[in-house]
Amino acid sequence: xxxxxxxxxxxxxxxxxxxxxxxxxxxxxxxxxxxxxxxxxxxxxxxxxxxxxxxxxxxxxxxxxxxxxxxxxxxxxxxxxxxxxxxxxxxxxxxxxxxxxxxxxxxxxxxxxxxxxxxxxxxxxxxxxxxxxxxxxxxxxxxxxxxxxxxxxxxxxxxxxxxxxxxxxxxxxxxxxxxxxxxxxxxxxxxxxxxxxxxxxxxxxxxxxxxxxxxxxxxxxxxxxxxxxxxxxxxxxxxxxxxxxxxxxxxxxxxxxxxxxxxxxxxxxxxxxxxxxxxxxxxxxxxxxxxxxxxxxxxxxxxxxxxxxxxxxxxxxxxxxxxxxxxxxxxxxxxxxxxxxxxxxxxxxxxxxxxxxxxxxxxxxxxxxxxxxxxxxxxxxxxxxxxxxxxxxxxxxxxxxxxxxxxxxxxxxxxxxxxxxxxxxxxxxxxxxxxxxxxxxxxxxxxxxxxxxxxxxxxxxxxxxxxxxxxxxxxxxxxxx
Amino acid sequence: xxxxxxxxxxxxxxxxxxxxxxxxxxxxxxxxxxxxxxxxxxxxxxxxxxxxxxxxxxxxxxxxxxxxxxxxxxxxxxxxxxxxxxxxxxxxxxxxxxxxxxxxxxxxxxxxxxxxxxxxxxxxxxxxxxxxxxxxxxxxxxxxxxxxxxxxxxxxxxxxxxxxxxxxxxxxxxxxxxxxxxxxxxxxxxxxxxxxxxxxxxxxxxxxxxxxxxxxxxxxxxxxxxxxxxxxxxxxxxxxxxxxxxxxxxxxxxxxxxxxxxxxxxxxxxxxxxxxxxxxxxxxxxxxxxxxxxxxxxxxxxxxxxxxxxxxxxxxxxxxxxxxxxxxxxxxxxxxxxxxxxxxxxxxxxxxxxxxxxxxxxxxxxxxxxxxxxxxxxxxxxxxxxxxxxxxxxxxxxxxxxxxxxxxxxxxxxxxxxxxxxxxxxxxxxxxxxxxxxxxxxxxxxxxxxxxxxxxxxxxxxxxxxxxxxxxxxxxxxxxx
Numbered sequence: 001x002x003x004x005x006x007x008x009x010x011x012x013x014x015x016x017x018x019x020x021x022x023x024x025x026x027x028x029x030x031x032x033x034x035x036x037x038x039x040x041x042x043x044x045x046x047x048x049x050x051x052x053x054x055x056x057x058x059x060x061x062x063x064x065x066x067x068x069x070x071x072x073x074x075x076x077x078x079x080x081x082x083x084x085x086x087x088x089x090x091x092x093x094x095x096x097x098x099x100x101x102x103x104x105x106x107x108x109x110x111x112x113x114x115x116x117x118x119x120x121x122x123x124x125x126x127x128x129x130x131x132x133x134x135x136x137x138x139x140x141x142x143x144x145x146x147x148x149x150x151x152x153x154x155x156x157x158x159x160x161x162x163x164x165x166x167x168x169x170x171x172x173x174x175x176x177x178x179x180x181x182x183x184x185x186x187x188x189x190x191x192x193x194x195x196x197x198x199x200x201x202x203x204x205x206x207x208x209x210x211x212x213x214x215x216x217x218x219x220x221x222x223x224x225x226x227x228x229x230x231x232x233x234x235x236x237x238x239x240x241x242x243x244x245x246x247x248x249x250x251x252x253x254x255x256x257x258x259x260x261x262x263x264x265x266x267x268x269x270x271x272x273x274x275x276x277x278x279x280x281x282x283x284x285x286x287x288x289x290x291x292x293x294x295x296x297x298x299x300x301x302x303x304x305x306x307x308x309x310x311x312x313x314x315x316x317x318x319x320x321x322x323x324x325x326x327x328x329x330x331x332x333x334x335x336x337x338x339x340x341x342x343x344x345x346x347x348x349x350x351x352x353x354x355x356x357x358x359x360x361x362x363x364x365x366x367x368x369x370x371x372x373x374x375x376x377x378x379x380x381x382x383x384x385x386x387x388x389x390x391x392x393x394x395x396x397x398x399x400x401x402x403x404x405x406x407x408x409x410x411x412x413x414x415x416x417x418x419x420x421x422x423x424x425x426x427x428x429x430x431x432x433x434x435x436x437x438x439x440x441x442x443x444x445x446x447x448x449x450x451x452x453x454x455x456x457x458x459x460x461x462x463x464x465x466x467x468x469x470x471x472x473x474x475x476x477x478x479x480x481x
Numbered sequence: 482x483x484x485x486x487x488x489x490x491x492x493x494x495x496x497x498x499x500x501x502x503x504x505x506x507x508x509x510x511x512x513x514x515x516x517x518x519x520x521x522x523x524x525x526x527x528x529x530x531x532x533x534x535x536x537x538x539x540x541x542x543x544x545x546x547x548x549x550x551x552x553x554x555x556x557x558x559x560x561x562x563x564x565x566x567x568x569x570x571x572x573x574x575x576x577x578x579x580x581x582x583x584x585x586x587x588x589x590x591x592x593x594x595x596x597x598x599x600x601x602x603x604x605x606x607x608x609x610x611x612x613x614x615x616x617x618x619x620x621x622x623x624x625x626x627x628x629x630x631x632x633x634x635x636x637x638x639x640x641x642x643x644x645x646x647x648x649x650x651x652x653x654x655x656x657x658x659x660x661x662x663x664x665x666x667x668x669x670x671x672x673x674x675x676x677x678x679x680x681x682x683x684x685x686x687x688x689x690x691x692x693x694x695x696x697x698x699x700x701x702x703x704x705x706x707x708x709x710x711x712x713x714x715x716x717x718x719x720x721x722x723x724x725x726x727x728x729x730x731x732x733x734x735x736x737x738x739x740x741x742x743x744x745x746x747x748x749x750x751x752x753x754x755x756x757x758x759x760x761x762x763x764x765x766x767x768x769x770x771x772x773x774x775x776x777x778x779x780x781x782x783x784x785x786x787x788x789x790x791x792x793x794x795x796x797x798x799x800x801x802x803x804x805x806x807x808x809x810x811x812x813x814x815x816x817x818x819x820x821x822x823x824x825x826x827x828x829x830x831x832x833x834x835x836x837x838x839x840x841x842x843x844x845x846x847x848x849x850x851x852x853x854x855x856x857x858x859x860x861x862x863x864x865x866x867x868x869x870x871x872x873x874x875x876x877x878x879x880x881x882x883x884x885x886x887x888x889x890x891x892x893x894x895x896x897x898x899x900x901x902x903x904x905x906x907x908x909x910x911x912x913x914x915x916x917x918x919x920x921x922x923x924x925x926x927x928x929x930x931x932x933x934x935x936x937x938x939x940x941x942x943x944x945x946x947x948x949x950x951x952x953x954x955x956x957x958x959x960x961x962x
Contacts, residue, residue, distance in 0.1 A: 041555035074522035101579040102629035148583035
């Protein structure tokens with residue numbers, strides 16, 4: 001058993017040596033995920049899916065509070081639909097999985113498995129919407145989507161993934177813009193308050209925007225290897241799709257108008273962000289608010305009189321506080337084995353309870369985020385644990401904010417930019433003239449992309465970092481997943 | 482407006498004249514569902530999806546209380562996997578949608594879009610399970626599945642539908658059988674207590690069992706046109722799949738054994754059952770426990786002083802009781818229009834509140850199930866409404882039970898069987914010798930199938946109704962969806 005104990009620690013690659021390998025080790029060994037048999041697919045195992053369920057519930061609540069309803073649209077899209085919006089087809093067609101046979105029958109028109117649902121949803125909206133009275137339409141869908149990708153990694157880029165996609169229609173461009181930004185703010189707030197991940201929010205450049213959008217906004221997170229991860233997007237679609245799909249409504253003046261649309265989404269990619277923002281050498285560090293198990297109780301010398309009884313009592317008190325608690329009463333492995341296993345799985349708080357603790361009227365706690373140990377009085381332990389979980393959340397968020405601040409650099413020359421990207425890691429903030437050529441040059445030179453143009457604009461330089469012309473926008477650049 | 486009012490009533494086909502057309506009218510006009518662009522697909526609109534969400538939440542809770550965890554497996558299954566279990570491939574291959582292209586690339590092996598997930602899940606289980614310590618594995622998945630059907634109807638039979646599928650592995654055949662029956666009982670209890678639908682529970686004949694199962698059990702509901710609907714199944718898979726997929730474990734004695742498996746599922750088909758069991762000439766009658774809106778408040782003479790204030794107060798009191806309430810404060814349509822609309826949508830309880838009601842200190846209620854009206858005191862209306870919703874549930878369940886009892890006939894001759902199927906409508910209970918030939922003959926003669934062999938067996942005759950040989954089983958027969 002001692003042997004198996006150590007296994008948990010030693011098989012994880014050092015994240016400072018090989019971050020990608022560490023990531024793969026952690027997600028596989030913590031049993032969050034496994035590889036599916038078809039290339040590029042993933043199996044989300046119960047521990048990973050438990051996080052997704054907690055994430056989904058809390059995000060869905062926010063969607064409903066902002067007036068949205070859920071629905072479900074078919075995943076089968078006729079090829080002709082995908083072709084209707086020019087930019088959209090160009091962006092998505094190369095990644096589509098095509099169904100060409102139903103049973104033994106060859107199909108007359110190929111069917112796309114949805115890479116995103118704008119086209120099929122728009123085809124329904126054009127049927128449902130007639131009058132300004134039907135607006136706004138505020139619908140969200142939780143679904144699987146498919147993109148046939150060449151290079152894949154679990155959560156970050158897989159041929160099938162889970163997501164939500166909001167699709168709304170409004171009577172005015174102002175309302176559509178308001179909705180686009182409202183939902184981005186929902187994502188930002190959710191990421192901080194539930195996932196403990198601070199985000200850089202802003203608008204995408206035209207090069208990086210969604211295929212078919214008028215404007216795309218994004219939340220961008222910074223991983224511990226200094227690479228950025230686009231964690232969610234919100235698109236103002238303008239009338240691009242409503243014109244392609246004839247979504248018209250009679251306005252209050254009796255005139256026929258095309259609707260103004262938005263779409264927005266986050267995916268199981270967020271699970272990858274959680275791993276790479278919070279994890280450490282021992283494995284996962286799961287933010288308490290989405291942790292499938294928030295507190296694990298490990299009995300020490302469980303056979304000794306009274307130990308299991310106290311453990312069960314503590315379990316009941318924590319449950320009464322609404323805490324997701326697991327009493328690990330397995331008698332086939334040692335406490336040390338359990339410690340390592342739950343550390344690898346990133347359970348936010350561990351309580352050890354043995355005869356000596358009981359004598360002292362306390363439990364020995366360990367915070368997964370700081371690894372700090374403390375004796376917690378058994379008296380009122382439910383409330384104490386609830387408070388500690390909040391502290392852990394705040395601590396994790398602060399740590400991630402500090403990391404972000406420490407790895408964000410203002411740069412004024414391309415040399416500086418390269419230096420910071422190579423050695424400093426993280427975001428470089430630099431001014432940009434707005435020309436695609438400069439964006440392309442920076443990507444070519446440094447493999448870095450414009451993550452977004454932050455809402456909080458500052459003029460840190462008068463000149464574009466690349467061409468030296470008059471600068472228009474402050475941009476966050478980074479190497480990215 | 483008066484014109485539009487009547488529209489809601491008059492466009493519904495009379496269910497006694499043309500039940501299938503009434504069904505289609507109701508589900509489309511209540512905005513539960515719409516047809517998708519690809520043949521056989523459906524769009525589940527917010528009102529229908531709201532029911533599905535309530536259903537899902539309450540069923541999921543039962544799964545978790547019985548020890549199950551959710552996970553997510555890829556919907557892409559290599560063709561070779563489907564081919565591994567002989568009966569399974571025969572049952573499902575003709576209905577598979579095949580992906581043959583990824584982007585612009587022709588695939589070397591065709592990929593099936595899951596018609597059910599036994600094969601892909603088994604391939605993972607064979608990797609994850611080594612020892613008796615890993616058992617039981619109790620996993621459920623909420624997902625979309627695809628079956629390329631020739632004849633489709635929204636909810637009842639569609640090429641894509643939503644469902645849950647439980648997949649478990651056990652160390653002994655007894656445990657697997659216990660699980661199979663436990664989950665069937667979960668379905669039965671859930672159907673009664675949440676959907677207000679009584680079920681006939683029993684075992685399927687070999688002819689009707691799941692392709693690849695050792696034994697299939699089902700819950701069968703009776704629609705108001707006298708046709709049965711298979712509403713859920715639970716399969717004891719024995720070692721069929723574990724042998725095909727090499728799911729082995731070391732038992733406590735150190736010997737390698739094949740696992741014993743189960744699978745079980747219900748789908749969006751249940752939404753169709755709800756419509757056809759409870760609906761009436763005016764439209765849907767939604768069981769309170771899954772109703773997206775449980776109570777609708779309709780202000781009368783809303784412009785009169787105090788009316789809206791009282792309505793809002795009542796709304797708040799109902800919300801405080803945890804009731805899903807909608808205050809219909811639209812000023813673009815009349816109260817009469819609203820009554821018809823909410824009756825079509827089957828909202829269990831309506832409260833009308835106007836100046837006269839307020840004077841009397843009451844609201845005028847109407848139960849959707851019985852159409853009974855009553856004056857409810859405003860004082861304590863939250864609790865009264867909650868109690869009424871429970872009464873409505875009980876009333877709907879009792880009505881459905883009475884219908885089931887009144888349309889279940891014991892028959893002893895084929896003549897009687899035909900007569901009852903044609904004129905009585907519903908289930909005929911008859912003895913059967915156990916031979917496939919008799920089952921085939923009855924299907925041929927009456928288009929009726931063996932729904933199941935009920936758990937509560939009785940010997941109502943010594944002889945098989947078809948061949949006259951010694952009878953072995955009491956069977957529920959019916960025409961079915």
